[in-house]
Amino acid sequence: MDDNNVFLSVNDLVVEYTSDKKIIYAVNGVSLKLEKGKTLGLVGETGAGKTTIAKSILRILPDPPAKIKSGQCIVGGEDMMQKTEKEMLDIRGNKISMIFQDPMTALNPIMTVGEQIAEVIKLHDKSLNKKQAFAKAMDALEMVGIKAERGGEFPFQFSGGMKQRVVIAMALASNPELLLADEPTTALDVTIQAQILSMIKELQQRQNTSMLLITHDLGVVAETCDDTAVIYAGEIVESGSKEDIFDHPAHPYTIGLFAALPKLNEETDRLNPIKGMTPDPSELPEGCKFHPRCEFAEKKCKCEQIPMVEVSPGHFCRCCRVNELER
């Protein structure tokens, strides 16, 4: 990766939630890098901390219960953690936009979709009057493949796929430099997913937007991302180019994830699940967070702080046995 071209860099981010006097260790020292105009796929299972990272970058985590303990989120050379709330208001939706997972709840049910998009546009360009903002909103709708005359309709008149298009139109209305897409197609059917993903990619290329794509679906990563980071229990366990992760997975968790997927082009009698469950984030295991489920775990996996090891240029893996294991 070219360090000069890095647009987003998250350094050593730590986020905790407090609930009932318990501390939930959601994000434990995460570092990520995303180049200008590229797409980084962040893959992990429920509760791994994916959404918390995206919300930390935008500083929209509710505090309390969430607390960003330490770390930096540098976007285009500026650390978001140092910004005042007033400055953040200007950045959100302008320089950085987010697409949320569930289009059914992300829209205001009592405003027409046109008004909702115009509201965003007007907020970021105060020179526009209402009419001009609405005209721009209609352009944004056309951009995502919805006819402008439907701008006067309400969200309930739209299907799930179209609502997600509206959400995307809103996110891209002000040409953001960084797009945080949190499971943008999880709530949609496969044929609609294919439409939306190809549309996001096309718009992203046209505007040279950098994108952090959060998903649990390795297939979506394979089709849309340049680089991949795998997260488990609030830690990045493996990162590298898409080819590194898909062709030469190194961490036992990544290998396990691939093995657990039913394959379309292979005949298998039984799948190979990863045994056990993801750990309770308030009682994370010592050492490697994955060791209780790992078939290769040894004594040293249980007590050491496991560092990231570079297994090949640009391909990192958080496993102390990675060089001993045959891959």
Place this chain on the structure above:
Amino acid sequence: MVPVIEIKDLAKYFSVPAGKNLAVDGVSLKIERGKTMGVVGESGCGKSTLGRTIIRLYEPTSGQILLNGEDVSHAKGAQLKKARENMQIIFQDPYSSLNPRMTVEETVSEPLEISHKYKSKAEIMDKMRELFHRVGIDKRYRLAYPHEMDGGRRQRVGIARAIALNPEFVMCDEPVSALDVSVQAQVLNLLMDLQEQYQLTYMFVTHDLSVVKHISDHISVMYLGQLVETSPSKELFANPLHPYTKALLSAIPSIDIHRPMQRKILKGELTSAINPKPGCRFAPRCEFATESCSAPQGLQEVGTDHFVSCCRINEI
């Protein structure tokens, strides 16, 4: 051999303010003992309604449901109760399908008590221990409430409840959609083990095509209340014929990064099955649609057990 489940021209319509919603409209299929019929389609295509009508959670509008050759389409009273012991369901969301105020033990023992097959509390407890063992729930969870368990364990409880009365037919309504990949594989393996041990017959409703390919012997593809293609599972993936099946299969994101899919992106979206026009319901989104598609369609046999509903099948 008499199939465990056979349905003939089954229909379930719902009245809605705008008219009639033809959620299931003239579906026929049969499932042999010990086999799995996968039903795939997009949300709103009627696949869950089909499953629920078969196990008589909905009263069918017309058509027949045969359970081991016996017509149960409009069974009532004792006959319905007996049929239901034999037809069970595993629900999609293990978070909302378990009663939050009942412990695992209460949830699983309830069907055992209602059936009156067991004479004493001790017998029920024995049976329950056996069920826990079969589905892999540790007995220390006996007195746990659903909120104390993760999704995978909850779904195991749902499965234990479904198989408690030794049904022959289990309708699995997206049983792994709410689970993470690593846990999903555990539950799929469990379902396949149970099927092997007890010769269970499954109908497996899902929108996940890689899951359905893995578990099914036979697959039916649904579009707006009707079957558009039904075929043995291998044949369907090797040789999909209906334009909708082709688009559906090509839309699956592949994890093979070196062989990108030749993708057919469908225009438009699934409309609704409310007051549909006669003819092929997929025609408005189909690139091959012509005038002949507005005539009523029917399934035609194109290979062994392989049926397609498309009038232009020989031309495209």
